[in-house]
Amino acid sequence: MPSVTETGIRPALPFSPVLARRVEHGHVIRDDIQLLRGVAVLAVLLYHADKSLLPGGYLGVDVFFVLSGFLITRNIYRAVSCGIFSYGAFIADRFRRLLPACYAMLLFSAVLATFFLTRQDMAEFVKQTLGTLTFSSNIVLWRQSGYFDGASSLKLLLHTWSLSLEEQYYLLLPPILYLGRRGNTLGLLLLLFAGSLAACFSGILYKPSAVFYLLPFRAWELLAGSVCAVLMLRERAPTVPHVFKLAALAVLLLTLIFPPTAPHPGPSALLVVLSTAILMVGAIDFGHSPLARGMYFFGDISYSLYLIHWPLIAVANHVYADIVPIPVRLGLMIAAVALSYLSFRLVEQPFRAVASTPRRRVFMLASGIGALVMLFASGLYVARNPLPGGRAASDAPNYGLGRTCAFDAEFVARPACQSSPTPSVLLWGDSYAMHLADALAQQERFGFVQATKSLCGPVPGVAPVTGAYNASWAQSCLSFNDSVIRYLDAHPEIRLVILGSKWRQYFVSGNADGFLVRRMSDAVPAFTTMLDRNIVEANLRTLVSRATSSGRKVLIVLPPPSSDFNIYQCLQREREGLPYVGAPDGCQIDEAAAMLKDAGLSALIRHLSPLEGVYSFSFRPLLCDGKRCRPEFDGVSLYRDEGHLTPRGSRTLGKQSGLNAYIDGLLTVNGK
Incomplete structure (x- = not known):
């Protein structure tokens, strides 16, 4: 930035007249x-x-x-x-x-x-x-x-x-x-x-x-x-x-x-x-x-x-x-x-x-x-004088069981990233899997291990390239997902694999600068600016078949309805009487717009659902009324930004939506 003006030289050191203006x-x-x-x-x-x-x-x-x-x-x-x-x-x-x-x-x-x-x-x-x-x-x-x-x-x-x-x-x-x-x-x-x-x-x-x-x-x-x-x-x-x-x-x-x-x-x-x-x-x-x-x-x-x-x-x-x-x-x-x-x-x-x-x-x-x-x-x-009740944890990063569970390198089953010494559930995905950890951790019927990496969805062989998440990072994402697959192969006690992601990075054009892609049959990934959605589905099908062949089940958790504006910021500004131009009344989410953004994911779910051992779960029935989706539930702010859940919001949805009960049912009942 501009910060220096050339100072005059002392008389003993005159400036050249060519340079002086x-x-x-x-x-x-x-x-x-x-x-x-x-x-x-x-x-x-x-x-x-x-x-x-x-x-x-x-x-x-x-x-x-x-x-x-x-x-x-x-x-x-x-x-x-x-x-x-x-x-x-x-x-x-x-x-x-x-x-x-x-x-x-x-x-x-x-x-x-x-x-x-x-x-x-x-x-x-x-x-x-x-x-x-x-x-x-x-x-x-x-x-x-x-x-x-x-x-x-x-x-x-x-x-x-x-x-x-x-x-x-x-x-x-x-x-x-x-x-x-x-x-x-x-x-x-x-x-x-x-x-x-x-x-x-x-x-x-x-x-x-x-x-x-x-x-x-x-x-x-x-x-x-x-x-x-x-x-x-x-x-x-x-x-x-x-x-x-x-x-x-x-x-x-x-x-x-x-x-x-x-x-x-x-x-x-x-x-x-x-x-x-x-x-x-x-x-x-x-x-x-x-x-x-x-x-x-x-x-x-x-x-x-x-x-x-x-x-x-x-x-x-x-x-x-x-x-x-x-x-x-x-x-x-x-x-x-x-x-x-x-x-x-x-x-x-x-x-x-x-x-x-x-x-x-x-x-x-x-x-x-x-x-x-x-x-x-x-x-x-x-x-030091925040809103009544002290500084809300709503704006704190939600890494799930801990910051160390947002892996930078390959996945390792750390004790800090397990809710019990003998987990039977694997939580796998990006930050939208991280924010599910608080919901899963509030019950004691099953234990889970968290395998998560920011922006890195649980899609083997495919990684987005955007901004600071460059080609080197994309390669680390591919390696991370490969390490999770190796963990699954080595731990037959895992009976349920929960896949959590924003998913939109694979289905909405313009969400990434490009992709590092490796088909499941390939050894070397290739960069492409246009992602063939069939590759995403094919690689997920291969993953699902590999996971369910040994009797495991796979649960795909859809992200909660999201918006184009910061929901948490909207609620905070509304409570403090500060202007927030362009946000809907009550900071509610337009359901039709949210569904349109997730159209690619909806199509993927339709294609994968017929497969044996594959299930899906959505928070939308609890939060939406056909037109709008609520940003709060019983006075609890659910979101910390445009789409991630707060820790308290995650626990609230885990209980009120029946997610934990649904998971418990999958672990105890055979068949769909």
């Missing part, structure tokens, strides 16, 4: 850098307004990383080379540059949160605020990026991950440059660049969330800018022909418009970083046309604009049950530009113009601490 408050500004900032922040803005407007707009953050690495390294490297670098003065200058606008954004966000967030959402906001203030929000957000964690689109401070990542780099860069001063600074930076890039490209397939958020995997982008800065400060600075710079600019813009379909950060980030780095070596005059001046303007306000725009969008995501209408998003972007201009003129520039004397540094530090204490006092008060 403007001087404001003692700061030398390169117009070409400001233009790139303008392009980058507008790319991010358009992407957040509507992804279809600029599909690669998220790469604007990668542009900012290069610019920040370049500018901060120029400032530090010159001072280090001349022996006049002061770490304390450097930190004070960074605080003076970064914190005032950041504090203003935090206070602005706290006001928005007070009026628009539920008390439980406020607790998450406080955690993110603490992460922002301690330059660790990237770590906080990484830890909140699991399958069951809140949607990133609802986190008001989601964008601060890049701030923290840059600030961590700023703290580490001076020692690195001091170390390089004793040897080869450029060589050291290139070595670190190569190591970080290698870690990024090798880790993206296995730990995509960590690679996205954490500095060791993203440092190469800032280091690219640092390398360019050191090159430019050598006695014989390299030059890049004008035509190459124009080609780099074209590649940058085309990548923003047509980003490669690959995990991020990946090839698209590399293209953007290299293109920006080429533009940093030497200067390019973009002139003073109206378009260029517009880009300079957005470059000037880019830091405040980046800070302010996202909380507005996140609040809108809280208020709207469905996708926020495009006119509303565009209106918010216009408001963000106006507010960021005010922040730039009233916060950024005044603090930037203040001389950094020791007395003023102490005053600024004390003022900042005072403001933050007030912010935290109000936030913690709200977080």
Whole structure:
């Protein structure tokens, strides 16, 4: 993100007149850098307004990383080379540059949160605020990026991950440059660049969330800018022909418009970083046309604009049950530009113009601490005073018998994932099988073992590929299901196999980017973007035949009726009197719409039901009346999001729907 303005060099180190464009408050500004900032922040803005407007707009953050690495390294490297670098003065200058606008954004966000967030959402906001203030929000957000964690689109401070990542780099860069001063600074930076890039490209397939958020995997982008800065400060600075710079600019813009379909950060980030780095070596005059001046303007306000725009969008995501209408998003972007201009003129520039004397540094530090204490006092008060009855467990992740039962690797029958030492039932599937565990665990007539993996349905040989759940994850899903089959073969005491899943990922087009598919007769899986539904049915038939051939029974539990909106959030906002535009009265679920989404599953059940030993169970008769399906039962909130059950909701449905009694009957009675 944009966070660094190139500071003026001391009289002993004059700027090259070729690179100097403007001087404001003692700061030398390169117009070409400001233009790139303008392009980058507008790319991010358009992407957040509507992804279809600029599909690669998220790469604007990668542009900012290069610019920040370049500018901060120029400032530090010159001072280090001349022996006049002061770490304390450097930190004070960074605080003076970064914190005032950041504090203003935090206070602005706290006001928005007070009026628009539920008390439980406020607790998450406080955690993110603490992460922002301690330059660790990237770590906080990484830890909140699991399958069951809140949607990133609802986190008001989601964008601060890049701030923290840059600030961590700023703290580490001076020692690195001091170390390089004793040897080869450029060589050291290139070595670190190569190591970080290698870690990024090798880790993206296995730990995509960590690679996205954490500095060791993203440092190469800032280091690219640092390398360019050191090159430019050598006695014989390299030059890049004008035509190459124009080609780099074209590649940058085309990548923003047509980003490669690959995990991020990946090839698209590399293209953007290299293109920006080429533009940093030497200067390019973009002139003073109206378009260029517009880009300079957005470059000037880019830091405040980046800070302010996202909380507005996140609040809108809280208020709207469905996708926020495009006119509303565009209106918010216009408001963000106006507010960021005010922040730039009233916060950024005044603090930037203040001389950094020791007395003023102490005053600024004390003022900042005072403001933050007030912010935290109000936030913690709200977080520690939730709705009557304390913080509901409704928003807690529902992993069934425990977090360790959401397997990352192959299935192993852990004691913690068994309701008894001698289970006779296997619960197998994805998160929609996990949320059945509480229902099964409340009775003592039979024991079960939980074999579950998020998003990985109990369909041998087929795994979805979508977002962070990439091809490497899909392979682990295939291996997980294979290990469950091996467990079944080795444990004849299992008499009933319960298959639980959302199932929709296999039957609704557009739910996945592709699939890793291996027919039961094949040894090697193949990737496909179009899944043949007959393969799903054929592989399930093979599984059912294998399970029932030894006298076992198979029970397919249909997921509860689901919605397109967050049912839990709807109920919370309704109870606290907060707006939730587009949700039906009482947060009820449209039964016809829910059935339409599950049409593929219904067809599968019809095809499998005639098979001997196959049964199915649905919660719909209890919850639906032919038009609407209830989100609560006897005052108990059933859902924790669009479709998953809360632990208490699971126990309630297990009892009221007769699921446990039905399972008990299957275990004690032969035949259908």
